[in-house]
Structure formats: C-alpha cells, structure tokens
Amino acid sequence: MDLEQHDELCLGARVEVTETRREKNGTEEHWRKLFPNIKDCTVVIVRPPLEQLKHWGVAGRGKQKRTPNLRAGWDQTLAPKLHNRERRSASFVKRVRIQANLFLEDELERPHSRLRLAHCTGVTSDSTNFEDNDGNCQPKMDHSYCLQGDVQDTPDSSSQQQDTRLQICCEDRGRDGNTRLPRPHRGASLCPGDCLGFPPEEKKNIPSMVGGAQWVLRRSQLKKGSDEEDEDFKMKTGTGMVEPAAGEPLRNKRRQACGLCTACLRKDCGDCIYCRDMRKFGGPSTKRQKCVHRRCLVVHPKKDLKMEVTDSPKPREETATAATRTLPLHLSRWRRWRENVERKEFCSSVKKSGKMWGSKMIKLEHPRVGNKAMNEEEEQEEGTDKAQQVMKKQTETKGELSEDQSEAGMDEEEEEEGTEPMQLNLTLNGSHLSSALVLDSALSSLSGLSGLLHQGGQFLHLSTGLTFMPPAVTPAVVILEPKEEEDLVAVELYGRSSAAEGPMRERAVPREEELFLEGVSEKGKYFDMEVQLTNPNQETLTLSPPTPSDITTAKVANDVMGRGCDATTCDTTCDRPESLPVSWGSYNLVGGAVSPGDFGGCGLLHLLELLRRIVLPAHWVGVLADGPEVQLLQCSRLSAMTDTIVHIRPNLCFYITVQNLLLPDSHRVHQDYTHTVSHLSQLVSLLLDLESLTVCKSLKVQFPTSLQVPSFDCHLLVAPSCITCLPCLLEEDEEEEEEGNEEEDD
DNA sequence: AAATCCGGTTAC
C-alpha cells in the first residue's frame, strides 16, 4: 500500500473513508499542478458479513461504540497502516463498509437513516455522532462528506447536509500511473475538498450522495426555506449548486451555467426568439432569456433536447449531472414511473430473473429506497406538504408490494447474518454524469459496439467506479434520480435472497453478472439490471480486513487473483485478437506470472469484479464482451474517448482501439504503460491518460461530404492541441495540393 | 447603469 498517511472515517454504519490529503507544505495549487486531471472520486461501499467483521475484530474495540441500533454501527477511526512511501499517488480508492442495516423508518415509514460520509477532524471526534440511543438517526446525526473545504464537522450542521450530502470522494490519482500522492497527515483536516486541493470550480457539480440502499446521483438544489436558513446554508455550502469561487459573491436563487459545455461556450445565435428579444439585437427585452443555443447542457439538460430530439429516448448529449427538479413534479413523475414499471415491466422481468436466480424469486422492490429518495427530497424541500403526501402515498403503496418487502425490512440481526450484499456500480465523480445516463449512455454505446449487449448469453457488466452493496438482501429498486427535466430512469435490481441461495454458492455460477433488460417506461428508457449477488463469504479475498493499507487496487487485484506478486514484472504472452497485426502490442495489467490459462472467463469476471470496486475515471464502464474480453468503454458522449475501447484479454493483457482501429504500438500511451502498468490502479491511470487525449480529427465525425479519411498511419489519439495527427495532417496537405493542382489544370 | 438571465408567476 502506498499510503503515506491514511485516515479513516468510520461512521454510523461503519463507514470507513480513506482520504488523501496534502502534504504539510502542499497547497491546492501544488496538487492541481501535479494532477490536473484529478476530478473523480469513488466510494466503495462494501458490506462484509458479520462473521468477517468479527474476524476482523471490529466488535468490541476499545474506541468503538456500538449503539443499541445495529444500524448505527460503529464509529471509529483506525490508525492507518502505512507502507510504501512513494512520492505521489496514482490512484486512490475509498472504501466504506456498511456493517448493518441502515434503515429505520419513522412514524411515517420513511427511512430516515441515511448513510453519509462525513469528515471528522479528530480520531474520535465523531464517535458520538451516531450515538442515537432512541434508535433513530436524526438528520443532524447524519454525516456529510463533501468537497467543500469550509464545511465544519459539526453534527448539527444540518444545513450543510442539504447539499453537502453530495458526498464526493476524491480520487486523487495522478496522471502518472506510477506515482502516488503523498499521504496526508493525521490530525489535519479531513475535508476531502480541502485535502485534495480542489479548486472551487472543481468542487461544484458534485453529484452524489450516499444513502442507505441507494445511490442518488443528482445535482443539489437550493433549499427552500427561510432566508436565514438559506443564508446559513449558503454560507456553509456555497449554495451547493454553485460553488462560488473564492471572493466571489454568493449568488442567490440562481443556478449557474457550467460554463464548460458546448452550449455555454457558444455565442448568441442572434436568430432565436430570445436573441431577437435582446436589446443588442434590437429586441424589446421582454423575454429576457438567454439564447436557446447557449442554454447550459448541464443546468438545462432536457428542455432543449425535448424540442430537438423529442423522439429520441436518449439524450442528445449527456448532461453533466443528475440535476434536481422541484419536488412535486419530480415525485409525481417518479411515482408515475414507478407505478408504470411495476405494472408493466416487472412481471416479465421477474420471470426472467426467476429462471436465473432460482426458486425464490423476489421482486426487488425496495420501497424504502424510493421512500428514502423522497425523504431526501423532502429534506430539501422541507415543509412541502405535497411531498409528504406523495411520501405517504408511497408508503401506502409499499403495503401493496410483494411479500418480500417484509424481508426487506427484516430485522437487523437477520439481515446482518443472512444477507448477501448486492452491488451496484454507479459513477460518482465530479463530471456529473447521472447514473441514469451512465446506464443509458453505456447501453447506447454498447449497442453500437458490436453487440455487446445481449450477446449470446453474455452479460453486460457495468462498472463505473462506484460500488455499493446495499445492506438489504431483498430486492431493491434503485431509484436513480433523474436529471433535471429528464425522464426518470431507474434500474431495478433483481436478486435472490441468501436463504434461497445459501452462503456457499458454487463458483460455477458466475458471481457477478448483470443482465440489463431494456424497456421503455412511460416517458423514457429504463433498464432492468439483474444482479447476481456476491456471496459475502467469497468476498473475503477482496474484503481484506479494514486496514487502509489494503485498499489499493493492486492489493485487491493480487488478492483476488490469488497472487502476491509485486506485479512489476510480467512476462506474459499476450493474447491479441487474431485479426490484429502481430506487431501490435498488448500490455499486462496485473503483474505476476500469469499464464493465459489462468484467466478464462472466470478471470475476466474477477477482473470485472475488481473494476467495479476500484475507481474508474468518469463514465468509463467495464463490460464483458465477446472474445471473451473485458472492455472498458467511455460512455460519455462528451468525452473524446467515446469511441475508445480498452480491451482486456483473459490473460489481462490489453490493447486499445479507437473506432475499431487499433492504437498504434508506437503510441505514447503504449510507451508510457508498456512496462509500468502493473495493476489496476494503473489501468485507471491509463484511462485518465486517454482522457487527456483527443481523437484525431480525421477520425471524428465524418460527414458524407467529407473527404478526409484517417491516414494509414493515423495516431488515432492525439493531444488536444494537435487536433490532427501528423500522418493525417500530411496526407491532408497532400490532398489539398493535389486539389490545387487539379484546379490549376482546369 | 446596462446587460444578462434565473426563476417565480401568469396566461393559455
């Protein structure tokens, strides 16, 4: 483990957060310079079985206080174990372990226990925050973990929880796959935003929160409330929605365009109704709206899209984050969607799932999830009667749900001992891709990628860097909060109970596979995702004892792969596609004496499992593809790497294609990683490195009229400043010359 | 002071 310093935050449900902080003398600028690409973060939430916890000696530690409610779990901070001290960090993974059931409902049957990550300034400073002897986890007890550096670690800072619940975990990995950030020093502030040196502009649009059995990816929303509350809230959170730069006055009641999307970068068209309304275009200034083409794709993700691509289920361009909408509309849509899905889609899904998961097919409906999602909203829109009405309706609906819901509400002991964690991966990073879009775009991307989806019994496996194992074994509907003004998209999880499954499942059954069944909801697209639950007992390999030093992906990789090698020396015969030239290189990702025979599909599944647990750069997903191979895909259409795929063969060698063209062996990326890429963290670095590149212009959208084609020697990926690679540039010049000569001849 | 444009309100 390369952690020079480690801190853990063990929150109510035994949440442990590993964080990287600055060097003593470091500054934000320092780190920003060192790692300009750092934007992402990942929280890995795993829920080890009770046996494992006991084995780890979690129960009964001196500093640990066990609240009467298991849900509250532990609150502790463990001293880090530090190992290698390298200069910089290339990767960083947070791991959060949920010990017990996080849910508890109040009199309105609303779950108000929420797992949040909080920063704590002291080793045990938070140890009392979860001491809620009445068994309730009051909002003020919630822990928020946020990027904002000015958030105080005060249990009663409820205002900060309005938006700073958007816990951001910073994936402080540098571009250099071999380097590691120096570990922070204990006792210093643990605020991740602070520690990572995120400039304010990096802190905004922080997308996610952790909540019980769900991830809600959304953009926070200004809280409706008294001015006083609002002011307090703003002062603490910087409005959440818009993080004002230092010295910049706080904006009130205004969202702000991201300033980065293509729309924001446009100029007024001068032709739209709003432009014509502007005084500068001679208009009366009655409409007072910004140019329709300049509407931020982040802040206004859908309105324009509805007008422009109303028949497309997929957004034209992904928006940066799951944004909010006002509660009533949101909830009503949510309700409608939920009812619709329940009524129309679930039965068929259950049928299919039942075949896969055995006799005890459970409707993976977890009302608490939905309730909780609304509970979150309600907090933001506190006092909204409408919300509560809807909430109540939801809870009433709960009673109509399948009997298995009672299992969802099984007592904690039962749950603790008998549950299998489910795992859902969602993107959690500062790039604001809504989880819904992750799926959407992933699938849409996949659909264009040689039929990865539904491919001859293959399963699509999404891995986007954030792993969450909800505490409940019973089925759960993971409500993915939609982007603002976007149709709801959700993923339903279907799983089997541990009772039906048994703790020691045969390995012959793939452990973590997900089948996405595409469907159409009332107003949009959704996907049913069947998740084969991970047996916690089989997690022991990866869920090493909660020592922070074990969190590195390399360690996990080696653990899972059953190798303890240092992974810097690898002499593996790479298994390249037959169609590829022999000269093309592929490179080993996980070091050690790996023989190709060691990694069949099972090895790839292991790899997928690992990929789901480590941080992947924004919008990269890992899928199992024909070959077999694992493919890492960039789902974001805003990314230049949309058409780039990192193929990982069963022997863990990899190669890269861009628009189905193989990246030249001589490419810098390969040179950089030929010998140094030795474990998964460096794979992540590779992805980050790819993100720093752009596709050669000749490869980009080629209009029918365009005569430009990539040269034979096209580099495919070039530095953004280059636009076009040299071979293509030369070829282009030659063509222009020829054209010029032809014109002269004419 | 003017321009911008967000977000609440009103009209349809």
Place this chain on the structure above:
DNA sequence: GTAACCGGATTT
C-alpha cells in the same frame, strides 16, 4: 402542462 412574461439578482 407548457409557454410567455417579467421581477430582480447578478454580472459587466
């Protein structure tokens, strides 16, 4: 439910 309007916060 949506579009248009416009007050007013914020920026230039």
